[in-house]
Every structure is written in structure tokens, then in C-alpha cells.
Amino acid sequence: xxxxxxxxxxxxxxxxxxVRDDELEALANELNGILSWVEQLGEVDTDxxxxxxxAVEMVMKWREDKVTTGNLQKEVxxxxxxxxxxxxxxxxxxx
Amino acid sequence: MSDPIKLSLAEARDALKAKKISAVELTQxxxxxxxxxAGLNAYVLPTAEHALNMAKAxxxxxxxxxxxxxxxxxxxxxxxxCTEGVRTTAxxxxxxxxxxxxxxxxxxxxWRDGAVMLGKLNNDEFAMGSSNETxxxxxxxxxxxxxxxxxxxxxxxxxGGSSAAVAARMCLAxxxxxxxxxxxxxxxxxxxxxxxxxxxxxxxWGIVAFASSLDQAGPITRDVRDAAIMLGSMAGYDPQDxxxxxxxxxxxxxxxxQSLKGLSVGIPKEYRVDGMSxxxxxxxxxxxxxxxxxxxVIKEVSLPHTKYALPTYYIVAPAECSSNLARYDxxxxxxxxxxxxxxxxxxxxxxxxxxxxxxxxVLMGTYxxxxxxxxxxxxxxxxxRSLIAHDFIKAFADVDVLLTPTAPSAAFxxxxxxxxxxxxxxxxxFTVTVNLAGLPGIxxxxxxxxxxxxxxxxxxxxxxxxxxxxxAAYAIEEAAGVQPAPAAWxxx
Numbered sequence: 001x002x003x004x005x006x007x008x009x010x011x012x013x014x015x016x017x018x019v020r021d022d023e024l025e026a027l028a029n030e031l032n033g034i035l036s037w038v039e040q041l042g043e044v045d046t047d048x049x050x051x052x053x054x055a056v057e058m059v060m061k062w063r064e065d066k067v068t069t070g071n072l073q074k075e076v077x078x079x080x081x082x083x084x085x086x087x088x089x090x091x092x093x094x095x
Numbered sequence: 096m097s098d099p100i101k102l103s104l105a106e107a108r109d110a111l112k113a114k115k116i117s118a119v120e121l122t123q124x125x126x127x128x129x130x131x132x133a134g135l136n137a138y139v140l141p142t143a144e145h146a147l148n149m150a151k152a153x154x155x156x157x158x159x160x161x162x163x164x165x166x167x168x169x170x171x172x173x174x175x176x177c178t179e180g181v182r183t184t185a186x187x188x189x190x191x192x193x194x195x196x197x198x199x200x201x202x203x204x205x206w207r208d209g210a211v212m213l214g215k216l217n218n219d220e221f222a223m224g225s226s227n228e229t230x231x232x233x234x235x236x237x238x239x240x241x242x243x244x245x246x247x248x249x250x251x252x253x254x255g256g257s258s259a260a261v262a263a264r265m266c267l268a269x270x271x272x273x274x275x276x277x278x279x280x281x282x283x284x285x286x287x288x289x290x291x292x293x294x295x296x297x298x299x300w301g302i303v304a305f306a307s308s309l310d311q312a313g314p315i316t317r318d319v320r321d322a323a324i325m326l327g328s329m330a331g332y333d334p335q336d337x338x339x340x341x342x343x344x345x346x347x348x349x350x351x352x353q354s355l356k357g358l359s360v361g362i363p364k365e366y367r368v369d370g371m372s373x374x375x376x377x378x379x380x381x382x383x384x385x386x387x388x389x390x391x392v393i394k395e396v397s398l399p400h401t402k403y404a405l406p407t408y409y410i411v412a413p414a415e416c417s418s419n420l421a422r423y424d425x426x427x428x429x430x431x432x433x434x435x436x437x438x439x440x441x442x443x444x445x446x447x448x449x450x451x452x453x454x455x456x457v458l459m460g461t462y463x464x465x466x467x468x469x470x471x472x473x474x475x476x477x478x479x480r481s482l483i484a485h486d487f488i489k490a491f492a493d494v495d496v497l498l499t500p501t502a503p504s505a506a507f508x509x510x511x512x513x514x515x516x517x518x519x520x521x522x523x524x525f526t527v528t529v530n531l532a533g534l535p536g537i538x539x540x541x542x543x544x545x546x547x548x549x550x551x552x553x554x555x556x557x558x559x560x561x562x563x564x565x566x567a568a569y570a571i572e573e574a575a576g577v578q579p580a581p582a583a584w585x586x587x
Contacts, residue, residue, distance in 0.1 A: 003462065007462075008458070011458050011461045011462045011465060012458060013442075014461050014465060015417060015445070015457050015458055015461040016421075016424075016438065016441040016442050016445055017442060017445045017446050017449065017454060017457065017458070018439075018442035018443050018445070018446035019446070027455075027458065030455060030516065031455070031458060031459060031462065033516070033517060034409060034455075034459060034516065034517065035462075037406060037409075037517060038406040038409055038410055038472070038476075040402075040403065040406055041403055041406050041407065041410075041475050041476060041479050042475075044400070044403055044478075044479050044482065046475060046478035046479060046482070049478040049481050049482060050478070050481055051474055051477030051478050051480075051481060052477050052478075052480040052481040052484055053308070053477060054308055054338070054533075055294035055295070055308050055309065055338075055530075055531075055532070055533030056293065056294045056295045056338070056340065056533045056558060058295065058338070058340065060337060061334070061337075061341065063334065072196075075196035075197075076196075077427075078194075078196055079192075079193050079194065079196075079427070079428035079429070080426065080427055080428060081425060081426075081428070081429065081430070081431035082431055088426050088427060089426075090426055090437050090440070091433075091434065091435075091436055091437045091440055092436075093436075093437055
């Protein structure tokens with residue numbers, strides 16, 4: 001499998017990163033270099049192997065269903081660029 | 096005291112308790128060192144005033160005969176740890192000006208125990224790199240140079256500010272994080288000790304996330320005893336991190352000096368990789384001899400899936416990073432570049448805010464998680480990860496600890512490997528397996544290369560058996576003898 005420039009444009013869109021047209025070729029080459037290297041995993045027989053989804057086997061702990069924090073509007077919005085009066089601000093979304 | 100910066104963390108702790116020096120004197124000495132070493136670019140934000148205020152409070156406690164395990168000891172903090180009221184950026188442009196309203200669990204443990212913060216340390220952007228060259232704040236310069244050569248070398252990465260600052264005596268010890276080798280490889284490149292504990296030993300709460308199933312915090316220190324003291328403070332259960340493990344933190348210092356008689360040490364044959372320098376090979380053999388002389392039994396073991404660890408990592412880590420870094424949207428914190436609509440704003444903000452390596456990994460991760468490729472790449476990698484972890488379980492049925500080199504080479508020059516991402520990724524060939532399996536690993540200095548650069552050996556242990564690592568690392572340290580500090584050319 002290899003990626004072409006259109007695929008790079010598509011994944012950059014999915015990742016919400018603007019990529020200039022003149023960057024597409026170099027990015028496609030870089031990604032293909034990495035992808036052809038990871039292809040070697042195809043040699044490994046993984047039939048019947050369970051995927052590993054966590055680093056250490058553990059049983060999730062239960063906690064009491066209780067509110068332990070809150071009322072932090074000022075702290076939560078303090079770093080927002082373009083924030084206003086305790087709100088997050090985004091460009092107009094609904095016409 | 097004539098030269099307080101020569102004291103190790105343990106020695107400084109004892110000198111403070113014995114009132115041979117005050118916390119303010121000790122801290123002032125380090126504040127001066129941080130200033131004198133500014134050219135190494137190890138600190139991205141020195142916090143001298145904050146440090147001296149903390150030291151004053153420590154002196155008051157010490158005068159009352161109180162104080163915690165780290166009372167009055169000046170430390171550096173990797174810029175990946177959120178520090179309340181002190182700018183934290185993960186050395187990325189996208190977190191420009193971010194001042195966390197909360198403290199990471201690991202650093203709050205350090206302050207609870209009385210430690211003093213000297214400032215925030217440089218790292219690869221979002222901890223993605225093996226040379227500290229991807230930082231938005233520029234490269235860190237290794238305090239070590241090749242003999243008779245002034246070429247600037249990398250301090251390793253991603254915790255390059257931490258390793259350089261500890262090696263250059265610009266702090267007593269530093270916090271660091273390790274996702275694929277980011278504590279151990281920089282420790283090896285700078286003649287320092289670095290331990291990545293078992294996944295879950297330190298809380299990840301308040302540490303800027305890169306790849307959540309691999310990230311772990313740990314210390315970089317001058318010697319093994321200091322690492323044992325630091326980890327004892329940093330580790331511990333935290334209900335705010337669902338993967339934090341609730342078990343007591345042992346007194347790691349007690350493991351130091353224990354006999355190695357009967358300890359079974361495995362030598363994984365697959366780690367003798369093609370193209371490894373004869374110097375690294377010889378270092379490894381020397382380590383084997385040292386452990387043997389200390390009473391350990393050496394056995395060859397096999398970890399057959401070793402060669403698949405790096406490709407597995409370069410699917411799993413980018414996948415998790417693309418998901419974690421989705422939060423940088425120009426709305427809630429950090430950089431914002433205005434656009435014609437909300438999507439345009441997101442895209443412009445992230446294009447401007449992420450550096451090349453971070454963008455590469457986000458795109459790679461987005462691709463392997465996208466519809467049609469998920470099974471072929473991501474699911475496949477998770478299955479191979481199971482096999483890699485299983486290799487270790489099998490090996491540890493037979494041996495107590497594994498001995499390997501930490502990195503395939505000594506520190507290289509700035510710019511030497513930065514054009515080829517794959518060549519850079521190979522730096523982690525001996526360390527990345529440990530993160531995939533969730534195991535603890537420590538790098539300990541074991542001598543100098545023919546060019547006069549530090550080299551490290553790595554010990555890998557069973558889950559939550561950091562004590563055996565400290566015990567064996569201490570024996571290597573003893574056998575290797577006193578290691579020189581780098582010549583302080585940066586002060587000239």
C-alpha cells in the first residue's frame with residue numbers, strides 16, 4: 001500500500017492540518033518511506049493472537065459515584081485564546 | 096561549603112539535614128549554574144525567584160527539624176509536566192503561553208516532599224524525537240564533547256534538557272518522561288542514570304499526553320542512589336489516572352548494595368543487531384563480566400519478535416498521538432490562527448502550531464486509524480505488541496533481569512541524523528520494546544567510548560520489580576567505578 005498526493009490531502013483534512021500543495025509530494029514520500037518499513041509486520045503470523053490494548057493487565061477500579069470537583073469555569077477558560085467573559089469563542093458556526 | 100554543586104542529591108540531602116549548608120545557599124549555587132549554562136539551552140524557563148522562595152520555606156522547615164524526603168533539594172522539571180502558574184508548553188508552538196491552573200501528580204509529590212523547582216527543561220516537541228532537535232525552543236547542546244573536538248552533540252531525546260542539565264550540574268536531578276526510550280537514551284548520551292518505571296507506577300495526570308499506553312514518568316539523576324530516592328517520591332497511586340496502580344511504593348534505597356548472588360541475568364541474543372558498533376558490543380560484554388563477578392548467573396535468552404518492535408511502535412505511538420493531539424484546536428488553550436470559518440481556523444492553527452516531526456506523526460496516525468486501514472495497520476500492530484510482551488513473559492520465567500546496551504551508539508552531532516526520520520527512529524531499537532511490554536528499564540553509565548563520550552547499559556525487569564533493577568544497576572555502577580563529569584567548557 002502506498003499513499004499518493006490525494007491521500008495525503010485527505011488525511012491532512014481528517015487531521016485538520018492545512019497542507020500547501022507544494023508540500024504534498026515530500027509528505028507523500030516521507031509517509032511512504034515509513035509505511036514500507038512498517039509493512040514488515042506482515043511477516044508475523046498473528047492468527048488467533050489477541051490485540052494488546054493496555055500496557056499492564058489490571059482490573060479497573062470502581063469509585064463512588066460522587067461529584068469531587070467543579071465550579072472551575074474561570075480556571076478552565078483562563079487560557080482560551082479569544083476567550084471572553086468565561087466563555088470559549090469560536091467563529092460563527094450556524095448561519 | 097566550598098563547592099555545593101559537587102554534592103549528589105543524597106549527599107546534599109544529608110548535608111542539609113546536618114545543617115552544613117542551607118537550602119537557600121544550595122539553591123543560589125544552582126541558580127548561578129543555570130545562568131552560567133544558558134548557552135546549552137537546557138532550560139526553556141528558569142524560575143530563580145520561585146526557587147529561592149521555595150528554598151526559604153525549606154530552611155524554615157529544616158530549622159524546626161521537619162521536612163520531607165527531598166526537603167530543600169533543587170530540581171529541574173521537563174516542560175511536559177504541568178506546573179501550576181508556571182508556563183508549560185511541551186516545547187510546542189501550539190501551547191504558546193499556556194499557564195496550567197493545576198499541578199501534575201508527579202511534581203506535586205515532589206513539592207509535597209520539599210523539593211525546590213529551578214525551572215522548566217527543554218524537550219523534543221511533545222516528546223517526539225530522540226535528539227531534542229524538534230523543540231520549538233531549539234536544540235539542547237550536550238555538555239559532553241568528543242575528545243579534542245568542539246562539534247556540538249545532541250543530549251539525546253526527548254528528555255534532552257533533563258539529561259543535559261543533570262550532566263552539566265545545573266540541577267541535582269530532573270523529572271523526565273519515556274514513551275519509547277526518552278529517559279534512558281538521553282541518560283546514556285550524557286553519562287547519567289535514567290529509569291523508566293513500570294507502566295502505572297507514576298501517575299500520568301497533568302503530563303502532556305503523547306501516546307497514553309506507552310508514556311511513563313521517571314527521573315534522570317547523577318547516580319543510582321539518587322534515582323532510587325527520586326522515584327520513591329515521584330511514584331504512587333493517583334485516582335485521577337485510571338491506569339495508575341494502587342500498590343505501596345517500596346523504599347528503593349534499601350535495594351542498593353544487596354548481594355547479586357544467584358541473580359539470574361538474561362542476555363537477549365536478538366539484541367546483537369547488525370551494524371552495532373564493536374564498542375557497544377565490548378561494553379555489553381564488560382557488563383556481563385561485572386555482573387558475573389558480583390555473583391550473578393548469566394543465561395542467553397531469546398526475544399524472537401524484537402525486530403518487529405520499532406515498526407509496531409511507529410504504528411501504535413502515532414495512532415495514539417493523533418488522537419491525543421486532536422485537543423489542540425485553537426479554542427481552549429494555546430495558539431490560535433484566525434480563519435474564514437471554524438474548520439479553516441482549526442487547520443491554520445494546527446499547521447502553524449505543529450513542527451515537522453509532530454505533523455508527520457499526526458498524519459501517520461490519522462492514516463493508520465482511517466477507514467480501510469485500521470485492521471491492516473493498527474490492529475495488526477496491537478497483535479504484534481501482544482507477541483512482544485509475551486516474549487518477555489517467557490524470558491522472565493527463566494531469568495530475573497535482562498542486560499542490554501541502552502542505545503546503538505554514543506551521542507551524535509546536531510544535524511547529523513535529522514534529515515532521515517527512519518535513521519533517527521533506530522536510536523530506540525533497544526528501549527522501545529520495554530515500553531510496548533509496560534516493563535521497567537534503567538540506563539546506567541558504564542564507561543566512555545574511544546572518543547571520550549559516555550555509554551550506557553540497560554537493565555530490564557519484571558513488572559513492578561524496580562528493586563531488582565536498582566540492585567543490579569548499583570552493582571554495575573560500583574564495578575564501573577567513579578565516572579568523570581564533563582569539562583565545564585560552557586562556562587568559559
